[in-house]
Amino acid sequence: MPQRQISLAPADATTSVTLRETLLARFAAIRVEVGADESFPEQVLTEAAEVAAHPVGLPERDETAVPFITLDPATSMDLDQAMCLERDGEGYRVRYAIADVPAFVVPAGAIDSEARQRGQTIYCPDLRVPLHPPVLSEGAASLLPGEVRPAFVWDLRLDAEGEETSVELYRAMVRSVERFDYAGVQEQVDAGTTDERWVLLREIGEKRIRQEQLRGGANLPMPEQEVHLGDDGNFSLAFRPPRASEDWNAQISLLTGMAAADMMLHAGVGILRTMPEADHGAVARFRRQAKALGAPWPAEQTYGDFLRTLDREDPKHLALIHSATSLFRGAGYTPFDGDVPEQVEHAAVADAYAHVTAPLRRLVDRFGLVVCEAISRGDEVPAWVREALPTLPEIMKESDRRAGTADRLCANAVEAAVLQPRVGQSFKAVVVERDDRGLEVQLLELPILARAKGEAELGASVSVRLESVDVAAGQTTFVLA
Numbered sequence: 001m002p003q004r005q006i007s008l009a010p011a012d013a014t015t016s017v018t019l020r021e022t023l024l025a026r027f028a029a030i031r032v033e034v035g036a037d038e039s040f041p042e043q044v045l046t047e048a049a050e051v052a053a054h055p056v057g058l059p060e061r062d063e064t065a066v067p068f069i070t071l072d073p074a075t076s077m078d079l080d081q082a083m084c085l086e087r088d089g090e091g092y093r094v095r096y097a098i099a100d101v102p103a104f105v106v107p108a109g110a111i112d113s114e115a116r117q118r119g120q121t122i123y124c125p126d127l128r129v130p131l132h133p134p135v136l137s138e139g140a141a142s143l144l145p146g147e148v149r150p151a152f153v154w155d156l157r158l159d160a161e162g163e164e165t166s167v168e169l170y171r172a173m174v175r176s177v178e179r180f181d182y183a184g185v186q187e188q189v190d191a192g193t194t195d196e197r198w199v200l201l202r203e204i205g206e207k208r209i210r211q212e213q214l215r216g217g218a219n220l221p222m223p224e225q226e227v228h229l230g231d232d233g234n235f236s237l238a239f240r241p242p243r244a245s246e247d248w249n250a251q252i253s254l255l256t257g258m259a260a261a262d263m264m265l266h267a268g269v270g271i272l273r274t275m276p277e278a279d280h281g282a283v284a285r286f287r288r289q290a291k292a293l294g295a296p297w298p299a300e301q302t303y304g305d306f307l308r309t310l311d312r313e314d315p316k317h318l319a320l321i322h323s324a325t326s327l328f329r330g331a332g333y334t335p336f337d338g339d340v341p342e343q344v345e346h347a348a349v350a351d352a353y354a355h356v357t358a359p360l361r362r363l364v365d366r367f368g369l370v371v372c373e374a375i376s377r378g379d380e381v382p383a384w385v386r387e388a389l390p391t392l393p394e395i396m397k398e399s400d401r402r403a404g405t406a407d408r409l410c411a412n413a414v415e416a417a418v419l420q421p422r423v424g425q426s427f428k429a430v431v432v433e434r435d436d437r438g439l440e441v442q443l444l445e446l447p448i449l450a451r452a453k454g455e456a457e458l459g460a461s462v463s464v465r466l467e468s469v470d471v472a473a474g475q476t477t478f479v480l481a
Helices: 014-034 042-053 110-118 134-140 182-190 196-215 244-267 280-292 303-309 315-328 363-377 383-422
Strands: 006-008 068-072 081-088 091-099 148-158 164-181 224-229 235-240 269-274 332-337 426-435 438-443 449-453 461-470 475-480
Touching (some): 091 164, 091 196, 148 244, 164 363, 182 244, 244 269, 244 363, 280 426, 303 315, 383 475, 449 461
Parallel strands (some): 449 475
Antiparallel strands (some): 068 081, 091 148, 269 332
16 A cells, blocks of 8 residues: 655745644654665665676577556656557467666675565655665666666456456566656546547546455555645645546555565465455444545445545545555564465455566565566576565564654644644544543544544544644644633
8 A cells, every 4th residue: 555645835935834844844843753764875876876787697689679657656766657459369478577676786796685675655745765776776676767778578368247267477578658647647548539548547446446446455545745825824634536547546556566466475485465354343443444534335235335435626535545555554464385375365355466667666565576577487586585574574564664654643743734823723623543541532523533522422422622733743633622
């Protein structure tokens, strides 16, 4: 699941500049707190510069004539994926090129050791802390347009309904012919474009979404939390709905991850991304929150179908989609080498799934790609990969913890900045949780979940007063009015 993205508008008033500086200082303090250092040791930078100029064992296969394209957020430079979509009789052919990070990372070398310490890229509103040095992640290994790059190429065939019928994986040299961003593609689609690339992306994406529904899966494209600065010098908070083009693109990645999991399971070696069903307490809490935001979840409706009914243009529904992450907890990584594990399914995907499409930003994908490419060739999985598999779950668990903590604390700081001018005001809210720390309430006016002091029943409609705000600490204090 992608991290929440927070957009900060530029400041244009003295009071706002001060508040903005306080926020930036808080973000920097959070990175120190979670141990996310954007700088790299000199040894890592030296090795990165060397391998950027001289990659290790480039593939001989040449697919630079294939018109791959990339689709990412407009500001991204770490481009993990490029795709080429075609019709294949009644069905489709999807070629999905993934950055060949192993070509730039020597096992047990300085970059490898540092990446195992980091685990993944950590995103903050003002900057990101990358997994790999930028000379690789934004340069030599990134699938930038017009540049010849090594890649793992997934060649997937789909039938007329979007079901996978065959898969092959190989390494090749590729070249992206053009880069696109979600907003631009969505504008073209909404304008009725006849560009076959976007016609196919939409067709395949929608058919894969239908397959997801039939499986009972639940995809959760995260809305972007946007913070705007008004003419009065105050911040406001809103959620931007995910674009349909983002959903369609996510389905290509999901398709690839499911194909990778199947390959691993058939070969009896690999590492899966697994997740149990949501526990009853989390489900009950989410139902209360849905009711509070005016979108009650019918008892007979599946989780995935309910999420699909939400209006992505409705701010309250977007807040609910954002909070749906509470049901995606418990995900982890399950390695195996020999016996297939008892737990192989990812509950939200409703099938077996593996992470293999973001090796520039997530450590585990590098190993998953090498496993699958060896399986596809009919060769033995390299010993260095087999040795690493049992160590990856703990590395990824710790990096997930750091990334999640940074995300939560940054969001708390942003919400504190938004609320600062409203100290002393009261807000209508609904109690969605109560525990030994007090109440958790969903504000109805703003897309904010907050802690409040006082006593009230679960599901109760209440009024809470904002007693204090500390942006530097990312803290707000509410009490029942």
